[in-house]
Amino acid sequence: xxxxxxxxxxxxxxxxxxxxxxxxxxxxxxxxxxxxxxxxxxxxxxxxxxxxxxxxxxxxxxxxxxxxxxxxxxxxxxxxxxxxxxxxxxxxxxxxxxxxxxxxxxxxxxxxxxxxxxxxxxxxxxxxxxxxxxxxxxxxxxxxxxxxxxxxxxxxxxxxxxxxxxxxxxxxxxxxxxxxxxxxxxxxxxxxxxxxxxxxxxxxxxxxxxxxxxxxxxxxxxxxxxxxxxxxxxxxxxxxxxxxxxxxxxxxxxxxxxxxxxxxxxxxxxxxxxxxxxxxxxxxxxxxxxxxxxxxxxxxxxxxxxxxxxxxxxxxxxxxxxxxxxxxxxxxxxxxxxxxxxxxxxxxxxxxxxxxxxxxxxxxxxxxxxxxxxxxxxxxxxxxxxxxxxxxxxxxxxxxxxxxxxxxxxxxxxxxxxxxxxxxxxxxxxxxxxxxxxxxxxxxxxxxxxxxxxxxxxxxxxxxxxxxxxxxxxxxxxxxxxxxxxxxxxxxxxxxx
Numbered sequence: 430x431x432x433x434x435x436x437x438x439x440x441x442x443x444x445x446x447x448x449x450x451x452x453x454x455x456x457x458x459x460x461x462x463x464x465x466x467x468x469x470x471x472x473x474x475x476x477x478x479x480x481x482x483x484x485x486x487x488x489x490x491x492x493x494x495x496x497x498x499x500x501x502x503x504x505x506x507x508x509x510x511x512x513x514x515x516x517x518x519x520x521x522x523x524x525x526x527x528x529x530x531x532x533x534x535x536x537x538x539x540x541x542x543x544x545x546x547x548x549x550x551x552x553x554x555x556x557x558x559x560x561x562x563x564x565x566x567x568x569x570x571x572x573x574x575x576x577x578x579x580x581x582x583x584x585x586x587x588x589x590x591x592x593x594x595x596x597x598x599x600x601x602x603x604x605x606x607x608x609x610x611x612x613x614x615x616x617x618x619x620x621x622x623x624x625x626x627x628x629x630x631x632x633x634x635x636x637x638x639x640x641x642x643x644x645x646x647x648x649x650x651x652x653x654x655x656x657x658x659x660x661x662x663x664x665x666x667x668x669x670x671x672x673x674x675x676x677x678x679x680x681x682x683x684x685x686x687x688x689x690x691x692x693x694x695x696x697x698x699x700x701x702x703x704x705x706x707x708x709x710x711x712x713x714x715x716x717x718x719x720x721x722x723x724x725x726x727x728x729x730x731x732x733x734x735x736x737x738x739x740x741x742x743x744x745x746x747x748x749x750x751x752x753x754x755x756x757x758x759x760x761x762x763x764x765x766x767x768x769x770x771x772x773x774x775x776x777x778x779x780x781x782x783x784x785x786x787x788x789x790x791x792x793x794x795x796x797x798x799x800x801x802x803x804x805x806x807x808x809x810x811x812x813x814x815x816x817x818x819x820x821x822x823x824x825x826x827x828x829x830x831x832x833x834x835x836x837x838x839x840x841x842x843x844x845x846x847x848x849x850x851x852x853x854x855x856x857x858x859x860x861x862x863x864x865x866x867x868x869x870x871x872x873x874x875x876x877x878x879x880x881x882x883x884x885x886x887x888x889x890x891x892x893x894x895x896x897x898x899x900x901x902x903x904x905x906x907x908x909x910x911x912x913x914x915x916x917x918x919x920x921x922x923x924x925x926x
Contacts, residue, residue: 433502434449434451434457434496434503434504435504435872436448436449436492437506437507437509437872437875438489438507438509438598438868438871439510439672439868440481440485440508441511441867442511442532442533442693443463443466444463445462445481445484445485445488446488447460447491448865449493449503450869450876452876452882453891454873454888456863457498458493458496459495460489461488462488464477464480464484467528472535472536472777474531474533474534475529475531476514476528476529477529478518478529478594478597481529481598482597482598482601486659489658489659489660490658490659500659500664501664504875504879504880505665505667505875505879506664506665507667507669507868507876508595508666508669509670509671509672509870511531511532511594511672511694512532512611512612512671512673513532513566513569513593514529514531514566514594515569515570516592516597517574517580517584517590518589519589519590520589520590523600523601526573526577526580529597530569530573532564533734534777535563535777535778536572537563537568537569537572538563538778540563540568540571540572541563542786544561544634553630556621556622556630557616557620558614558708558714558715558716558727559714559716560712563786564780565616565617566593566616567617567630567636568634570636571635574636584637584639584640590606590640590642591641592608592641593615593616593671595612595670599669602654602655602666603651603652604652605652605666606642606643607642607643607644607651607652608642608643608644608645608669609644609649609670609671610624610645611671611674611716612670612671613642613644614716614717615671615716618631618634618636618641621716621717621727624644626638647670647674647678647719648667648722648724648875648877649878650666650878665879668872668875672691672693672867673697673867674716674718674719674728675870675874676689676691676837676870677689677699677701677719677870678718678870679866679870679871680837680870681885681889681892682701682835684701685701685705686700686701686827688700688701688831689836690834690836691836691837691866691867692812692838692839692840692841694741695732695734695735695736695738695780696733696736696812696819697730697731698819699716699728700823700827701718701726701727702727703727705727706727707826707827709826710825710826711782712781712783713729713731713819713826714731714732714781715727715729715730716730719874723874723878731780731781731818731823732781733812733815733816734775734776734777735774735775735776735777736812736840737812739811740808740809740840742774742776743801744756747801747804749805750805753840756805756843757845757846759801759802760805760806760809760845768796768799769793769794770793770803770806771810772807772811773788773790773791773920773921774790775788775924776789776790781819781822782822783922785923787924787926788921788924788925789925790921791917791924792807793913793916809845810849810853812846813846813850813854814853814914820854820856831854832856833856833857833858833859834850834857836858836859837860837865837866837867839864839865841864847898850898851898852907853910855900855904855907856900857897858897859895859897860895860897860898861892861893861895862893862894873888
């Protein structure tokens with residue numbers, strides 16, 4: 430027997446990662462691959478759930494091989510996932526009945542508009558902490574059931590299973606059908622006060638409870654692997670948690686009043702409120718998160734739909750550069766640091782604090798000398814400006830000034846982005862040594878359940894070095910840039926009739 434380690438599956442929106450962590454919280458090995466994004470219609474986004482599963486299964490083998498690790502020494506598995514992305518599959522065959530509908534997808538916007546017009550906003554807000562939006566899973570489940578022939582009758586008979594990607598991976602690994610509190614709280618079907626699937630909401634959204642998974646704490650024994658691929662039978666799955674709550678736990682922001690912002694495909698600011706179920710007055714969501722022991726607590730959340738994804742768009746569709754990290758290099762030769770080019774990347778509408786499903790992306794302030802570098806700079810600035818909107822809304826809701834912003838996620842490796850974030854907030858920004866805190870959070874929870882780290886104090890000793898960015902922009906320039914940002918946002922709102 431070798432030393433025990435934790436396998437962390439980090440299943441994201443554009444790619445999947447598998448990490449192996451040792452008992453010091455250090456990465457022994459990792460493996461990554463992107464997968465196909467399907468866009469069947471404008472504003473529609475889908476994933477092939479089987480492609481995701483096959484990729485994760487292969488990545489587990491890759492990570493084990495890279496680290497020279499024996500799967501039998503794995504103390505457990507932690508899963509973290511892109512939230513809200515919705516899958517329905519056949520319980521008998523394990524085959525999806527339709528492509529997964531991604532959290533960014535706008536296909537159910539009209540259904541959400543009908544729910545709002547019928548006066549359901551207060552009901553859903555009071556029970557779920559959410560606004561009515563196509564972002565969440567409930568209307569996606571209903572859409573699949575209505576569009577796939579025979580699906581609704583089969584669902585009523587209990588022949589189908591539904592879930593977010595964590596549930597899908599758990600089913601493929603263990604045969605169990607379950608999810609955790611954090612993912613359940615993102616469906617518009619789960620009552621976050623009573624902690625149960627809500628009959629009234631299931632009826633309202635036309636989703637049979639029979640297809641929904643069992644809900645457990647993020648740190649729990651979910652089942653053991655069935656074998657196949659690189660994993661033998663019997664490896665326990667000990668944690669499941671939505672990616673943003675995983676990052677909150679990975680940063681050990683587990684006490685009321687603590688917050689973090691993650692820069693990934695989107696941007697997500699979470700503020701821990703402990704046992705307080707606060708309803709935002711400034712366009713934020715209330716959602717479930719983890720306390721110091723991996724049990725359920727509440728948090729406020731601000732969600733930006735297009736964060737790092739705007740850089741991928743410049744890479745893949747505009748062909749401005751070959752790799753995302755080059756976005757920092759391409760802007761290095763800009764001679765002046767001031768122009769009025771503003772990029773609002775509302776490709777999937779606007780999330781918090783605006784919640785405008787009909788907004789669309791636009792670039793303003795173009796002149797004859799606007800080149801790819803200046804558009805790239807505006808794109809990077811848009812990530813920070815959207816996050817600034819979240820911070821200000823959070824401060825208004827809580828009545829607390831954020832003295833520093835802890836950050837993580839892949840895009841946070843960009844030093845220009847974080848310096849501009851500090852500048853536009855007028856607040857210090859702190860980045861940890863390991864920015865993959867979504868994977869780290871799920872590993873921490875699984876390791877706690879496995880007994881590797883019995884207490885939070887054991888995890889606090891593992892925290893790595895941090896880089897601090899101090900604000901340098903003068904207040905006049907900051908006000909100028911915020912004025913143009915707000916002007917641009919107003920012009921993209923309600924674009925689609």
